[in-house]
Amino acid sequence: MMTKRVREILGYYDSENPGVRTNLARFLNHGRLAGTGRLVILPVDQGFEHGPARSFAVNPPAYNPHYHFELARDAGCNGYAAPLGFLEAGAAEYPGELPLILKLNNHDVLLDERDPMPAVTGSVKDALRLGCAAVGFTIYPGSTARQQMYQQLQEIAAEAKEHGLAVVVWSYPRGSALSKEGETALDVVAYAAQIAAQLGANIVKVKLPSAHLEQPEARKVYETARVALEPLSARVAHVMQSCFDGRRILIFSGGAKEEDKALLDEVKAIRAGGGYGSIIGRNSFQRPKPDAITLLSRIMEIYAS
Amino acid sequence: MMTKRVREILGYYDSENPGVRTNLARFLNHGRLAGTGRLVILPVDQGFEHGPARSFAVNPPAYNPHYHFELARDAGCNGYAAPLGFLEAGAAEYPGELPLILKLNNHDVLLDERDPMPAVTGSVKDALRLGCAAVGFTIYPGSTARQQMYQQLQEIAAEAKEHGLAVVVWSYPRGSALSKEGETALDVVAYAAQIAAQLGANIVKVKLPSAHLEQPEARKVYETARVALEPLSARVAHVMQSCFDGRRILIFSGGAKEEDKALLDEVKAIRAGGGYGSIIGRNSFQRPKPDAITLLSRIMEIYAS
Amino acid sequence: MMTKRVREILGYYDSENPGVRTNLARFLNHGRLAGTGRLVILPVDQGFEHGPARSFAVNPPAYNPHYHFELARDAGCNGYAAPLGFLEAGAAEYPGELPLILKLNNHDVLLDERDPMPAVTGSVKDALRLGCAAVGFTIYPGSTARQQMYQQLQEIAAEAKEHGLAVVVWSYPRGSALSKEGETALDVVAYAAQIAAQLGANIVKVKLPSAHLEQPEARKVYETARVALEPLSARVAHVMQSCFDGRRILIFSGGAKEEDKALLDEVKAIRAGGGYGSIIGRNSFQRPKPDAITLLSRIMEIYAS
Amino acid sequence: MMTKRVREILGYYDSENPGVRTNLARFLNHGRLAGTGRLVILPVDQGFEHGPARSFAVNPPAYNPHYHFELARDAGCNGYAAPLGFLEAGAAEYPGELPLILKLNNHDVLLDERDPMPAVTGSVKDALRLGCAAVGFTIYPGSTARQQMYQQLQEIAAEAKEHGLAVVVWSYPRGSALSKEGETALDVVAYAAQIAAQLGANIVKVKLPSAHLEQPEARKVYETARVALEPLSARVAHVMQSCFDGRRILIFSGGAKEEDKALLDEVKAIRAGGGYGSIIGRNSFQRPKPDAITLLSRIMEIYAS
């Protein structure tokens, strides 16, 4: 039976067909956070994005693609996201065990450009034959190649929705227009969330914003309008606002492995700021499975509380 | 977590892509019989097949398409099957609440031919945009128009599977080649199950067979090979055998409204004969909802025992 | 501003995209009945269906295609429906003056078969380039050619909805399976409404039902379930019920020119039975325009009251 | 009933099919200026173009996509224009409440090139399924990337018109060929209006021109021919002239938030110069809704007078 909160969230997607809404409901009604309107998703694209040893050497069982299906399932995540190969290597063995997201573009760092452009590495048809509930796509606002990414996303999102799949967008500002610090600046992250939502994303993923402000024109507005920069929960709330006033599912990533205490504090801030949840990659699969499940449980407890 | 029995059943579908297996798993893991390897499905195509008053006048709330979504959900059925209009009238309001089957062909009796040919009334794309887990298709072995149905099914099944949807086939012998009694004759029903499975059906639905034998050549074999005609559970077992030795999900329909006692005895025979379950239409929606839920609960208890 | 009733009706179409809902809203919010949830539509396909003289000789200005655009507009109808030629001959001159329905199939009586099969005479693309809000399609349940019509409708409806157009279905039982009296029998009309709705029609049009019951199996049910056959409003209510319990817009046609008194009494019965409105063709354009407007005004007054 | 002026304007579009004319009529016959031949349109693409905080922080309710549908509707605007995400987030809830324009390309300023190239972020199919009356497209004459934009527009406009949608072009000179002052120079704005009209735009939007003249060759002609540079209404009249002598709907944008007095004076000048109207974005949604409605009312009063 659907909870009031899940029904409310699905109501934000009234323009989508029942297929998209069904798949959004699958994420919202799966795992330990089922029905709460909160989500914790396991993403494992680092093997492609950063290379296998940087991703898995610290916890060698994670080299095995089955490991991640089981980690996501056993931890009670709402979904699992990965590139084509990882999903092909397990979708048949774990059919319907949790909602899957096929990441349709990926970028490696054997050549790491200042203005990166990911390659399209899968298709909507792949997502359908693998039984996925959604497709995922990364855009890099701030890159000189961003138009091409936006246009690829426009075509993929239209095809995905027509076939009833939800669309998840990783919106990660990067590129020659931005300082390193600027990639997680509050104004830039908020802008990145807005762009993803305007491009038709059903679920948006951004990095947690810092209190830095990157763009001079934006800085003026933030100061004039007295947009709160502290604490973190206020920044989360601002990014939520920037993502259609909370009418699009917005989740935050924790980035590289860090102290659990810091991570859990971030989760508390996301919850306090009204965020929908977290996407926890390296912080979960780069430690032994029991530890990862313990950490994910603590995160889910915070969201469920 | 997937039960051993569900995993075993999914193993029968190793040639299907993970999408099809995911959707089969959705049926097997939903509702009160989740994980048991048994299924009870609610089909409501009688409004089209027999007309609205013959279908719903005895229980007027059933005129409302929402009624059936709620009946199937509240009774804990594994799935709900209906034609395009009924699904369009509720799929957006009950997204992901239970696995749906879009029946892609239908036949009305304003003109009731000796050799009936249903009309194709929906498409694989409709099933995808409505968030269905499967498409359904009826064939009438014994009708002079059967080749056309088989070929329509061949094309629809290929397209459905390519998009990760499961294929459910209603295999109902009818037509000028068969006597009325022959439509449910053991040899004919077993043959109909075989044909559906050979056509690539993932789930096969047939009527419960009588002890009658229709075809002279078949009768000889049944006598020579001493195929048991009694009790009903033996006939169920024979039809299971004829459906790839139980390696395809085979469910039985109860037909028109009958005494509950008789219906429950049939269910016991299906269970004893190793059948996968029942599709219960008129016997459930042609009585008040509480009574229907009571009956369906008793049926599920038998299967779960 | 949308009335509560219009919002309620549009809610029945939650599975449709915003384009279809926009065009349904156009009908519901246009003309003298705007906002009431009732509709009076002018259809003029009789020139094709019955021939020009039988249609227009009694009121010669009606030979002119502009006449009907103006009649529908000036009378405050919710919409105007006609075949390709009539719309092409006026759509450019009356752009956006009222919602148009392009009738995509038509049948002439130069050859009047027992089992008629209309020809497809226009396309969804025609409807779009002519600025229509909907396409119309006629089916003849009871005709041996009905499967072909259902399948044509299935394809046309899918294409129309994908392009944001609403789908109006004329469901007129005819053919060798039915007696002349049976074409308007209560059981048959209710069945025809159900079939159109199951095929995905957004708006269904049927003839007013008589108290006759045509099919023996249906007659039994009507008697057992004590479905009221009198007065006319009870029959209207039964057909509404049969059309997804009123969750699809269902309108009634008045047929050939008759006494105004009788016609207005019929309208009162439609209103009392909860019907959505009327489609008034020959009764309006086969009399002088001022008289037609007077009659249509009186009809609209009844619906608005 | 269509006014003489609207009929006259529609007459300028005799080469377009009735669908395009119907949708143009929808804009001309909607809202407080219905029938006057004048238009005030609400555009909200700044969330994408300038970022959310710069757009909405000053009036936080404007973060919510529903806000703009209601502002445009309640103020009696002729239409509302926005990118895909904003329309998807409301089209289903406000079906048919006012004519919508889907902006099919957008540009963000996380990277702000000297020669900007917007990304295509939506499609004609999106516009149809969302129930839009028009598509919008931005070109930057003066950018080295302009040919690509013109060619994208050519294809999109052809497809849109074939499907009965009107085409609105934002023609904003920008790029390495122009000085900052030159972007609003009279000769440049007039040229930009001409280019948009030549590319087949049905509605053209430009910025209000200054009295500056950018291009030397043009300056000579303006001086020789004594084209009036003052007052503003004369410049408006010249741009109208340059836009097919007023035979294309041409509206002007007000740019960033400014003093109401100055804005209203501009509107008076547009009216005096024969302009069709205004597109008022930031000046309306960057203030509290009641104030915005007051301002828009005063603007509409000027146009209606």
Added chain:
Amino acid sequence: MMTKRVREILGYYDSENPGVRTNLARFLNHGRLAGTGRLVILPVDQGFEHGPARSFAVNPPAYNPHYHFELARDAGCNGYAAPLGFLEAGAAEYPGELPLILKLNNHDVLLDERDPMPAVTGSVKDALRLGCAAVGFTIYPGSTARQQMYQQLQEIAAEAKEHGLAVVVWSYPRGSALSKEGETALDVVAYAAQIAAQLGANIVKVKLPSAHLEQPEARKVYETARVALEPLSARVAHVMQSCFDGRRILIFSGGAKEEDKALLDEVKAIRAGGGYGSIIGRNSFQRPKPDAITLLSRIMEIYAS
């Protein structure tokens, strides 16, 4: 290493692309007869063609689709042919264990017409995704529906070869033009082999011919030219001659279960007449597996000698 005989046979197919030749080589180089230029193939389509009990009741393990993969593999057959469902139910479990033939059309006898027309029940795409080496197709020369079969075969064969699959044609004269005895008449069987070869079959399968001559015009020629009617090996040689003088692989079926002695004598005659081999269905799977393997071994010994 390829034998000289296999190389010679493959040389007959020089016009086929390397893909088709590769798949023909797979049959010729697989199993106990690998390299001999002889073939014994297991076909199991009787479940569809005659019904499950008539096919499998005498040896119940044969109801299980896996049984046949294992029988064909363990007996050392050159290939295994079956309809879609049987291959789907095992292709994933026995990948590459022996060359597979997907039978693309099938006929059931729930309705057994005088002029039968099989239904197309699979596609070239199905054969590719199931890893088959060939497609199979049945034609009934002598049936009034034969043109339709020939045309279906033409399209399927072209598509199959384009994708590198070999084409196997079952050419079984049947229909209102032939007496029962005529179906296996020497002139008719020879003619059927010729038709299949002319239609582009790579492998032709016919029934063993009797000494009967069916067609008066043919009989005259047979008598004039003194074509030998006895012994059986002479008839085999004549059919080989009629099948492009042995330049197409031609194999013979044994029909219903008969005495082993008779069957082995037939095999000897096929060998003596220069035939390529046998297709042994019911005679193998309608007895216990060890017995079947014994029989198939004796047959292969004859061919290998």
